[in-house]
Amino acid sequence: MCGIVGVVANTPVNQEIYDALTVLQHRGQDAAGIVTCEKGRLYQRKDNGMVKDVFRTRHMRDLHGVVGIGHVRYPTAGSSSSAEAQPFYVNSPYGIVMGHNGNLTNAEQLTKEIYEQDLRHLNTNSDSEVLLNVFAHELMKQKKLFIDAEDIFNAVRGVHKRAKGGYAAVGIIPSIGVFAFRDPFALRPIVVGKRVTEMGVDYMVASESVALDAAGYQLMRDLDPGEAVVIANEGLIQFEQCAAKPQLTPCIFEYVYFARPDSMIDGVSVYKSRLRMGEKLAYRIMKEFPDNDIDVVMPIPDTSRTSALELATILNKPYREGFIKNRYIGRTFIMPGQTLRKKSVRQKLNPVPLEFEGKNVLLVDDSIVRGTTSGEIVQMARDAGAKKVYFASAAPAVRFPYVYGIDMPSASELVANGRDTAQIAEFIGADRLFYQDLDDLVDAVGFGNKAIKEFDTSCFSGCYITGDITPEYLASIDSSRNDHAQAKKQQVAQESVGIHNGDSDED
Amino acid sequence: MCGIVGVVANTPVNQEIYDALTVLQHRGQDAAGIVTCEKGRLYQRKDNGMVKDVFRTRHMRDLHGVVGIGHVRYPTAGSSSSAEAQPFYVNSPYGIVMGHNGNLTNAEQLTKEIYEQDLRHLNTNSDSEVLLNVFAHELMKQKKLFIDAEDIFNAVRGVHKRAKGGYAAVGIIPSIGVFAFRDPFALRPIVVGKRVTEMGVDYMVASESVALDAAGYQLMRDLDPGEAVVIANEGLIQFEQCAAKPQLTPCIFEYVYFARPDSMIDGVSVYKSRLRMGEKLAYRIMKEFPDNDIDVVMPIPDTSRTSALELATILNKPYREGFIKNRYIGRTFIMPGQTLRKKSVRQKLNPVPLEFEGKNVLLVDDSIVRGTTSGEIVQMARDAGAKKVYFASAAPAVRFPYVYGIDMPSASELVANGRDTAQIAEFIGADRLFYQDLDDLVDAVGFGNKAIKEFDTSCFSGCYITGDITPEYLASIDSSRNDHAQAKKQQVAQESVGIHNGDSDED
Amino acid sequence: MCGIVGVVANTPVNQEIYDALTVLQHRGQDAAGIVTCEKGRLYQRKDNGMVKDVFRTRHMRDLHGVVGIGHVRYPTAGSSSSAEAQPFYVNSPYGIVMGHNGNLTNAEQLTKEIYEQDLRHLNTNSDSEVLLNVFAHELMKQKKLFIDAEDIFNAVRGVHKRAKGGYAAVGIIPSIGVFAFRDPFALRPIVVGKRVTEMGVDYMVASESVALDAAGYQLMRDLDPGEAVVIANEGLIQFEQCAAKPQLTPCIFEYVYFARPDSMIDGVSVYKSRLRMGEKLAYRIMKEFPDNDIDVVMPIPDTSRTSALELATILNKPYREGFIKNRYIGRTFIMPGQTLRKKSVRQKLNPVPLEFEGKNVLLVDDSIVRGTTSGEIVQMARDAGAKKVYFASAAPAVRFPYVYGIDMPSASELVANGRDTAQIAEFIGADRLFYQDLDDLVDAVGFGNKAIKEFDTSCFSGCYITGDITPEYLASIDSSRNDHAQAKKQQVAQESVGIHNGDSDED
């Protein structure tokens, strides 16, 4: 999962993109990048790290222009390299930079095609480089010296035919402006906003509507599945449907966990959807455990606070924030001659013991993935004096790998893989465990926009909306994750070839 | 307000102090420093910045030893310089390093004495350098080649006689170990913890008990007012009361705002005290506004969440988190030829519009200081669609400057200065404003520990517990704050003289 | 003038290329870059600055592989941007990186062609990016999936047909290995060396033979004019003549000033050629000034030491090093409120006054360009007590701009432009001035290798060996140099787009 943003404005965009990336920082904290364009020349700064660490005054000063894009990166399952920051660049044709959020499930096949058809070299493992080169190839095929928005839409049509998976992309072509497109299943979110100023109308595309809010843009709408938009340097905006069979089936996990609560995605308020998840879950608990002896309901901060509060209200139980999250996270240094101390969840959460002592607590989390963290938290609750510890998950059991852009463990690492609810409860040490029903989850989110007939719920249901996920592919992910672990040390250090990033450390 | 920590352990302390400073980061984000000691030699790393930015592997590697102290700094009213990180060092006598949390109200007088009596040069505006040199002088007076804990206690006795204000200090003398002391009014918090390991007993002193929790130390107790502790390098711990007339009157603002909710300070759970603030405030609102038309209660994150929730529960109104806090804060860059855009509270908070539309909302904050932020938030609520906006403060009106270590505005800058509640409501644009009663606040906190007969409530009551705050002093603060603003540009750049900090940027 | 190096070895090449660049540092101190290749992936580090500042351990660690190239950059007249370090990269076709030394005199025309024929975007002003893209286009034209050395030679043939000017280039194609080529007039130097090791034969190409010496390579030979070499990843080396009408006319200025004395270029020892320049100049002085009253001969360090010593020997006059060069050069900082002090030649040279007092001194320099430095030095000699100051230049008067890769002033800035020798002597304040004859210079250098029938002597003679330098071109250089001055501030700050350079400042 990554965050993307693109702006065509009437004033310099460097600070605005920086601010938008800061707001989208929750979508990716591994790397950040901005490319701007002025007078046909592209200006870049990208590096591993948080937004506030990657960009210094000297970098911002050199990001010229009123047109630009930005990216924050989170490593995805298919693209194991943690060393390549986005956006990526190719100089042929026209000069194109692109950043994307999502995951291509046929990246390996495309890589082969790109080289064989086009002699294009890929220098990273990133499927964003693949996507860019597929797009570049589709654009090149038209062999025009001067291109317009329609040519870009045609190239996107070509991309949609060849690329499998979920993707929301944003890019720049210096002679045109900013373009963006969304996969035909609308798996990854992307919105468009406008801002009317004295100097003219500015446009922003972004992964989430919160990025628009922060910069004073009004949400126009989400891109439709398969749709593309071109915002010309001169300010003209054009939308076009580029997919043969678009279908609105957004990823339900955005609502469960990834998106910010104050975002609207495909017409649904993330915050409201989480309240409804709490409500549904409450009724389920009341049904399963009618004469419960729960003394207090506690969220595991931060995501589950919204649903836990509503859950407590419906259950008519006190709501207490028994775990305090450490806002400032440090590092564990490896010192010569010292053994590495394991940093556990205790570095991230601290209990307020008075809230636990002698009570039966119901802990609420947004979901349970590996189960190890949940287990540690249950133990912390007991150590803090809890009598009984119940556990509730606002999402159903995660039983299948996610392949469209969230770096989720492979099937074998999921606690729910091959375990029933009672066994999972035992694994995490809870006295009792409650999972949301998948239907309830779908209702909780879908209630916000009746136009969404279906969601991608693959990690709960095993039903992959793109219809092309084979057991072989899942197996390859599984093994690549393990290979990945092996290769990590080498990969992390990798610094790839390219055009000058210009980080002279000048005063 | 700053955070301090000191450790005498049986294994290297660098990582442990680093972790503790991370946990105490909320007490000061301007600067951070660690000094450790091994075989009579002191090792230091300090700089402006957050803990995670100040310490890199190369620094940690050079912080040798099983004895050390750490500091995170927040600029205080009396010490306007933002360029001197702590701890401070003097080489005479014995070599002493010290860091402190608090503010000396007679720093100017002491500075003069230090030079005249002792010919000691001070190279900063920091009252921590003053405190260290007073302590050094008192220790020197005893003219001993070999000192023990008793000599340190005598020096602390001398400090208590001369220094006015609030202070909790921690230091190292290489030949002795770690020492710490607390002012005779217990204005600033400091706790002592122990940890039994296979290698022996480790001790930690820290500003808040959360620092102990994170490292697995058990809270032994708070230092008494005026008390000092010496933890010898060899592990012996000795406590001693060093004040003539100690009196337990802790600063009530720690509970209202500054401390972490999961801390225990002087026997009172900060979290519980905030719940009780919400409860008291609810009853007050019910009394003042019996037939209220409040639709929803909303905290202004993060501090007020605890009291707002309890308040909503008592009022029997829905509790909603209508404002989402931006966890990642960026910078505003000053670009040549661009005008600086004002970063308002909107950079920090984003509303969830659906929660506001058409509703009468009661916003709850921990306190109101200048009133400008509150005003912006009220406006945001209205912009998001709120019909009526009520405002409640979990603390009483702040009408007087705070002089014991929190950098609070001078009287003239406080919105409550010379305004009654209705006028303040008008100033911040609220339809109605509710303040906590001071008695209720005192009850809410004091309920947790009946042994506390009195609190310092000076910023609410104007009653300064140390009894030596003159109108002249307050006036001097007022003008120095303005001078300070003037001098800021020069001061910020200031890099002071001293012994090598050793930040060679080697690989 | 830049320095280039390429290596195909049997052990990692990062340190070896680093060392070679250090040895070639005199050819360019503005920027440095290395690209290596392993298993089809390219690894890069480049930045503005000296070699020792650009490469840190973390960068070296990530330059994997036994194949690589390096570059040190000196800004050339035609390529005004001082912000783009080399090598450059294009991903299509095959992935190519390239660095070059020289200057293309038809870069503007080529830039246009590149875009129109190939839709290739150039993102800098560097003619190296132009050369790379011309090469890429010529290679692409052959439309092969698998290429071999012959395809590269064909592409070089295409480059030679289209590119005008002087150039020596080195590059990598991951699937092939390292390639290098030299312009058809052999204007820029490039040598090939081999080293036999237990693991096999290693090859290095470099701008000067000193780079080979330092790494233990034996000089095989210079590339012929127009010749190309391909050193396959597996170690096979292939040479091929790729120019229609190659002609060996090396740039004589390399011998006069630019190259290191311990280099052999096209069979001529630079050191020996300088001795002969001194000898020839001595005879000329003896002829022009038979009854001279010269007391002492002094070089202006460092380059002219060689010729000055021989000159003194022939003249039978004492040789003294009256000027000491400051080996360590600092910066002049611009402080707020302080005026910038002019850094003159006095920062670089310091006289030994005792050597000057009361004497008639003959100062010897390698050449005179603008005349301003010479004037300052003459004045320093007088200030140090010299009675008379004579001046001798080991090269003839520089009257024409140099267009093949040395950043020399435009005609209007040259002191010899429109002035005879007496007028120049007056301009620099010398009592008498002696210039080398051009024929003598040609003899001095050419004596070392009778196979060289002609040199490019354009800056002395105005005769441009490539035959295509028009008055219009010279005029455009003149104005672009001025434009350049205008644009400098913007350009210097420019950080160009591209693939990740990966300079995370991790510990």
Added chain:
Amino acid sequence: MCGIVGVVANTPVNQEIYDALTVLQHRGQDAAGIVTCEKGRLYQRKDNGMVKDVFRTRHMRDLHGVVGIGHVRYPTAGSSSSAEAQPFYVNSPYGIVMGHNGNLTNAEQLTKEIYEQDLRHLNTNSDSEVLLNVFAHELMKQKKLFIDAEDIFNAVRGVHKRAKGGYAAVGIIPSIGVFAFRDPFALRPIVVGKRVTEMGVDYMVASESVALDAAGYQLMRDLDPGEAVVIANEGLIQFEQCAAKPQLTPCIFEYVYFARPDSMIDGVSVYKSRLRMGEKLAYRIMKEFPDNDIDVVMPIPDTSRTSALELATILNKPYREGFIKNRYIGRTFIMPGQTLRKKSVRQKLNPVPLEFEGKNVLLVDDSIVRGTTSGEIVQMARDAGAKKVYFASAAPAVRFPYVYGIDMPSASELVANGRDTAQIAEFIGADRLFYQDLDDLVDAVGFGNKAIKEFDTSCFSGCYITGDITPEYLASIDSSRNDHAQAKKQQVAQESVGIHNGDSDED
């Protein structure tokens, strides 16, 4: 050996001290530091590294004031720590900063006294910290609130009584200005210069006169042995003899090797003295080897060029620079999995083979210490084709350790220890070896100033001028050098305690 500078001027001194340190960089390249003073406050920047790397714009900006001192450090035998940059600071009494060049031979004894008499803690191994604290103690003893120049002179008198060894020191006391003093034997050089400007008279003290030249100061004179100078903030300069029995016996090694040729030290031109060394050595060779078959004389750059040239002239043999020095020195990186390649003298020198082939060469160096470098160079000459290789040293055989501030090997590491000339020639592989006579060396230098009756020639003669060097002391140096080697890894990393150095890496 270190370099020091102090300035009291009428305009800001930061750039001026920076420039002076750059000029003195040859005296120490390990660390650099500047402290300035304005309005009673000291501003500091110091770190390991070269001058140009230690000071960035942000540091210079913060070095306020028209009074300041600077230091470049070279590790000395007695002070093994390579991590403490100078100047050092103590806050008691008055605030004093000091930097020094030299070595105290009774540092261990003084360290003990300092703690016992004064309870002063030393946190480094640097004898500069010792010297500063002795000075501080002597100043404190006078117990005055207000001090003047006479008090400083009294403190220097006390220092001279207690400190043994060679030292030239410069410091600041904020209330006074700059002071400097020289040891009673004048072992280390220090000069005073003045500059008359429109704003008044500026004064500079510095290790060598070249620092004065560069900044436009006129050399007033060297400090006499034992003399001190105080330059008040207001510009008044006062000199005073502070030693009981001063004696002018400067270190002859400054002339042989360490000082810049363009410096005047104690009235002797370093350049001239080296010419005379060459002359004397020539006559000695003519006498020892009357019918020599030397074909060519070659210096080993850079220091010996001066004497080698004169030597060649007297011998009437050609002088050739057969070795070219690499001006740019890189690093050897330690890569995981790669073995460290030994960097030999070949990284520093490159032969011009044509000059060696078939010839009998006489190599000239300034001195021979360990003999290993000389041996490598002799081998290089042979590899380059030399028939016979003779070697001449402009200084006599180095047989004894140097204890006054140059980091020379201990006796056991010196090649001349226990070997006669023939054996040394064999050790370095030379066909014949010529050493300067000590008397000739003394004459060569002393000729420049007849007032110098004696030099310290201890490393050649074993006669230590201070008369207090015991065999025990020499033995302790020997073992500490070995201990030092052991401890190096730990020490290098050491970052010492102290006051804030303020190197926030802000943009």
